[in-house]
Amino acid sequence: MSTAVARKRSPSVVFPPSGLGPATTVEVSTPSEIQQVLSDAKRYPSPVRPVGSGSSTTRCVTANGGTQLDLSAMNRVLKIDRDKVTVQPGISLTELADILSDEGLELVGGFDLANRTVGGAVSAAGLEASMAGDVGQFASHVVRLKVLSPNGKKFVVSEKTKSLLALMRLSYGLLGVIYEITLRVRPIQGFAVQTAKVSFKDFGKLGSKLLGATAGVKLYLLPFRDRIYLELRRPAAEADPGRKFAWRFKDWAVYSALPEAARSIGKAVPIRQIRYPLIDSLSEVAQSLVNNALVRSGSNSVEQSGRYRLLGSKSRFTYTTWAFPAADFPSTTLAYKLFCKEYYARTGFRCDMPTVGFRLNRDRSALLSPSFDSPMFTLSPLSTQVEGWDDFVLDFADFAAKHRGVPFFNQTRNATPEVVAQHFGTRLAFFDKVRRELDPTDRLVNQFFQSYLPQA
Ligand SMILES: Cc1cc2nc3c(=O)[nH]c(=O)nc-3n(C[C@H](O)[C@H](O)[C@H](O)COP(=O)(O)OP(=O)(O)OC[C@H]3O[C@@H](n4cnc5c(N)ncnc54)[C@H](O)[C@@H]3O)c2cc1C
Structure with missing residues (x-):
């Protein structure tokens, strides 16, 4: 078992400031080493927080004054x-x-x-x-x-x-x-990829079709261009499982080259009336050339084994995610476009990368599932700009609360305890009842979760 102060982290995200760090970080490689940590509160102070790759964008993994349990060496x-x-x-x-x-x-x-x-x-x-x-x-x-x-x-x-x-x-x-x-x-199963480009209004007309679609749905939204790019995936027994290079290139273009270009333009072009249209044009080119033309088929295998690997990502961007009920999503997207425009007019800040969305199928296999009650669509605004981001995230959290947004404990910034209680109420209360039986001394609870769990 090795104790250290530094640990590996996903390089592609800007982390929220963590405040006071853990008192100790322990890299474990066997279950008995985990056991030693959990049962020795003197040597390994509470809270003990397990960490995988640490890519969560909230403080769900932070162990202020406690013990960070790094599991990345248990990788067999x-x-x-x-x-x-x-x-x-x-x-x-x-x-x-x-x-x-x-x-x-x-x-x-x-x-x-x-x-x-x-x-x-x-x-x-x-x-x-x-x-x-x-x-x-x-x-x-x-x-x-x-x-x-x-x-x-x-x-x-x-x-x-x-x-x-x-x-x-x-x-x-x-x-x-x-x-x-x-x-x-x-x-390994092949899938066919179909892409389309629509205005926000036309997207609204697709509403019920998207809701019941058999396809997997991924969206790239450009509110200032009034454009939504759709990527639809359908199982296709005959489909070519796809070319690894094409998927790697797509990843690199969308999550590495585009953020890098946005950052460079941000530095080189201080006048925002010129800067943002330039970045939007670049995003549209990336969507049209890479997403729409290059990738026509794939498989989970090709997509997953290629990601962020050879081409890597040195760019830094940040994001926050909320899930919205699928039934209202057409009107939510229209409201989102207005929200982005109004926010920009009022504050001068806007996200410089496309907002990403996914359709989440209804899933009751986990008590704390964000799509427990109905299918959902997610919205994740992405930005490479740090200045102004925190305020935007706060206002976006208000927007989400008004549109019945459901937060993710690992990917949503600034969700209030009230909103969490509203959506996870009874389920979270039951979860916490079991948790308190298993963990009467709150060995694993950090401040972040303390603020969301129901008070005893
Ligand atoms: C650039 C970028 C893109 C992303 N894209 C996606 C995406 O497409 N889809 C998506 O779902 N997410 C995405 N995420 C979010 C992130 O990857 C998820 O939150 C993911 O689940 C975290 O995995 P991790 O290994 O980093 O876990 P961590 O962040 O290390 O931990 C997540 C939570 O799990 C707990 N945990 C970890 N390991 C264990 C264990 N062994 N036992 C008990 N508890 C444990 C931690 O305590 C923490 O509460 C993205 C993040 C970034 C930065």
Whole structure:
């Protein structure tokens, strides 16, 4: 077991200031080392917060004055079966996708950041362009978890104990530390990619079609150009599983080259009336050339194993995510366009990158699922600019609250406890009841979660 002060972090995001850091950071490589940490509160002070790749954009992982438990060294694949894989929590989705693809298998789900860890993806809410029949959360593919409770006792939850599994999925390291994960996998399947470009008003007319679409839906919204670029994925048995290079290039263009260009233009062109139209034009070119022309087919396997790998991402951008009920989403997008324009006119700040959206299928496999009650669409404004961002995020949180937005504990900045209570109320109360039984001394609870959990 090694104790250190620095740890690896995803390079592509601007983190919120963490304030007081952890008193100690421990890199563990076996379950018994995790056990030692959990059961020795003198040497390893509370709160103990497990960390995968640390790519969450809230303070869900911070352990102010406590112990940061770095699981990234627990990164082995333990067993591969025909339809299941068993891994340690610190392996990244990319590494796992690579290993599975050698066996002709893939993870279920089409998401962006694949260098997050399996432990993090199972413990925290995610976004993905799920196709019909697939559920909305990566965590729903978990069939068994081995866990160390807050006081260091081992327990196992599996599909035989469905309600316990629903509690453990998306439990944010509050019910224990997950040290082994068995996931459902499937043979590599091709999908066809269809793209389209519409105005916000025409997007509104698509509303009910998108709601019931069998396709996975990903959106890039440019409010100041009145444009929404749609990327639709449909399962296609005959589809070419796609070219790795094309997907890598797309990632690089959208998440690395574009933010880098936006930052450079931001520095070189101080007059915002010239700067932003230039950046918007660049975004449109990126969407038209890369998304619409280059990538016509793919597979989860090709997409996941290519992400952020060879081309990497040195650019820094930040984002916040809210999920909105799918039934109201056409009117929410129109209101969002007006919100962005009004905010810019009032403050001079606007996001310099396209807002990204996903349709999340309804998912009841986890108690704290953000799409527990209905299918949802997410909106994630992205920006490379730090100045003005914090105020924008506050106002966007107000906007989201007015439009029945549901926050993600790991990806939403400035959600108020009232909004959290409104959406997760009874479910969060039940979750916390179980949590208090497992963790009566709040060994795993940091200030961030204290502010959201119901008061005893
Ligand atoms: C550029 C960028 C793009 C992104 N794109 C996407 C995307 O497309 N889709 C998406 O869903 N998310 C995306 N995210 C968000 C992020 O990847 C998710 O929040 C992810 O779930 C975090 O994984 P992680 O390994 O970094 O977990 P961490 O941030 O390290 O941890 C997340 C939570 O899980 C807990 N945890 C971690 N490991 C364990 C464990 N073994 N046992 C118990 N608890 C544990 C932590 O305590 C914390 O509460 C993106 C982030 C960035 C920066």
